[in-house]
Amino acid sequence: MKSMGVIVEYNPFHNGHLHHLEISKMKTNADAAIAVMSGNFLQRGEPALVSKWSRAKMALRSGVDIVIELPYAFATQKAETFAFGSICLLDAMHCQSYCFGSESGDIGAFTHTIEKLERSEDRMNSLIKENIKEGMSYPSSVSKAIASLGLTGEGHVDLTTPNNILGYHYMKAAREIGTAMKAFTIQRKNADYHDEDFSSATIASATSIRKALFSEGFQQDVIRQYVPESTIEELISYHKEFTIFHQWERYWPLLQYRLISASLDELANIYEIEEGIEHRLKEAAQLASSFQEFMTKVKTKRYTWTRIQRMVLHVLTNTTKEQMISHCHKPSYIRLLGMNEKGRKYLGMVKKELSLPMISKLSSAKQEDIHLDIRASNVYAQGLPEPYKAKLMKMEYSQPPIQL
């Protein structure tokens, strides 16, 4: 029984994901599909629309066989760390292959670019540093360094697009840990990563779907053509149970309160807070009356929106430099969120050979390992209105892996 891995957020699961999943299974010729999925907070420093349990259900109902959680310490990080944690977990699950979407779609181009970059890594790093010194953001600095090194054009991967960057880091991480997993990539169709509007008849970006969910209430009919029926059902069920979908604005009063009440020293101690930006955050928190307004006030050329969002997410979850650094070195557990019949079989087969402990029940987990995930879930629940917070917090402890 062979398995292949995908690295996902499913926020929410839509037709593009379904397409990727089906092609991946075909291409890799695997029996079982394993998804490493971000928990309640995502790589762009945002709360997921619905909880990880609900998104795990969507995944299982659309053809994923096992869903495991990418811990907070990896899920809310820049591409390199995000990719490293994900690849480690798929490797620990004994996947034979993994398959990622990319703008390029050409696995040879990835290999070629990685090998070339490895040879000029020092030069690359010093170029990036120089560019950052000149006031450029990290992504722009990387792009410029790549261009300077002549790593563009035919046969190369364009490392200015988000999915190519992730793919590059997946393959780099795989080389680093010396995994036996084989890499596959599929060219992404239609919807761009952050397209806000619907451009295809059946495939839309998660961003445009979320936009439709938040604008003028829950427009089921608008999104129905872009997501599987099971996603609609899960969204309806979550909304019925908890009355809302999660978004940053719901956490704004908490973030504002924390920025206002924390000392500058406490803020400076939070992961990713650097260069005295805590002063800027505190000032903006005194003036802004929404998260959007706050972000606009904080944003500078040097800091991308995503970087600031991740920074303030760590403020919200109270994640210190020390805590994060001690957790993001390497995953130390596999948190099982759900599985179907085939997934159960696969687990039965590999269970004894797993290179990391598998956590199905929180009570049996080492608390110091999983502590950041528990806190993240508790904070995530604070975005709900009363009396639903306690219910969602309790699920973190009482919910067994979803079984389909």
Added chain:
Amino acid sequence: MKSMGVIVEYNPFHNGHLHHLEISKMKTNADAAIAVMSGNFLQRGEPALVSKWSRAKMALRSGVDIVIELPYAFATQKAETFAFGSICLLDAMHCQSYCFGSESGDIGAFTHTIEKLERSEDRMNSLIKENIKEGMSYPSSVSKAIASLGLTGEGHVDLTTPNNILGYHYMKAAREIGTAMKAFTIQRKNADYHDEDFSSATIASATSIRKALFSEGFQQDVIRQYVPESTIEELISYHKEFTIFHQWERYWPLLQYRLISASLDELANIYEIEEGIEHRLKEAAQLASSFQEFMTKVKTKRYTWTRIQRMVLHVLTNTTKEQMISHCHKPSYIRLLGMNEKGRKYLGMVKKELSLPMISKLSSAKQEDIHLDIRASNVYAQGLPEPYKAKLMKMEYSQPPIQL
């Protein structure tokens, strides 16, 4: 020009306060009345109904000539520290006398009890410690110790009632600092400190007035007979400007969030958090869906409601042991909240002799001194709905002393 001081919260200013103020002026034969008033958070560990600016206006419109703020480091403390800070400030303002309400009403009984207690202070303290060890709350331990020492009955002050306790501490503090101020007391009329229902035709406790303000909206007509017209006007004006009155429930989501996201070490570092109660607070925060429910879950025989409220207020304002202890030794400034024509004259007269710097504008204040008050005001503003928070936070910096 002679002045007398009163120590108040005015939450809100009512006929009982008016009565006390008028009798105090007569008894002390003073030209000017100075009120030391708690800022936005009160001695019982609660947010004031309306901001200190609004309460200062009420005071000035009802016959107080100068209002100064009792800093957070004294206002939110047990009777002893609260009293010490207040007396120091009245002394610094060169009051010739001060006058407090008490259940006793007999200044001689206070003096007698204080002198007797001073002689048996060590015995008293060890009795209190023993009682606490047996699991009694602090107030019960004190009462029992007093009874054991025979300090009850004729000629003594009953130190089990809240205003007698405060009075005792005012006079003790006055002796400690060796003030020249003369003490007066007036017997409290009608309404008990915490009566929740109206029992007299014109005098009601602040508790019952607040209850009427919160139950079924803002019942002006119910409270009109118990407060001066100027109080009603101020309440209407505040409600019009900020749309709510402040109460703990409005801060519950913030407190819950903080208790959930803070580490046990961070909580243990908060002022008044002792004996591992941080575990209990964290657990209750996971289960409760309102402040009332939370308090009920945390409450034990050992901890009074007030003590827990003060404890969690310090969690809310993020006030550490170190911060509080370094600020509550002795007041280091006089924050002027407001004055009328007579108050201005008095200030002109004593200004050069004040033993502490007077702060009228925040920008000219030493930030390390007044930092706890600024933060308390910023946190207090978080109880407002948007977009009013920024407005109230800004007032802390931009509002000059109220001039009537």
